[in-house]
Amino acid sequence: MRDKVAVILLVVLLLSLVVLSTGCGFFNQPGETPAEVNRDHARMLRINQQEMMADIDRTLDLDQPSKLTDKHLP
Numbered sequence: 001m002r003d004k005v006a007v008i009l010l011v012v013l014l015l016s017l018v019v020l021s022t023g024c025g026f027f028n029q030p031g032e033t034p035a036e037v038n039r040d041h042a043r044m045l046r047i048n049q050q051e052m053m054a055d056i057d058r059t060l061d062l063d064q065p066s067k068l069t070d071k072h073l074p
Contacts (some may be wrong), residue, residue: 057063 002014
């Protein structure tokens with residue numbers, strides 16, 4: 001029983017080391033070039049930044065004109 005636990009722990013340790021050493025690069029899509037990966041990352045960063053700015057504008061009420069004036073604002 002004690003030997004089985006030791007073997008199971010050793011297997012789990014080895015598998016975790018394999019997964020940690022390969023990182024996310026192990027799960028890339030086949031046939032994807034580094035340029036495509038960089039373009040996708042840049043696109044995701046740009047979209048995330050736009051969404052974050054929209055959230056900040058909505059939180060600070062900067063996404064619509066103020067209602068403190070009676071003048072018509074474009």
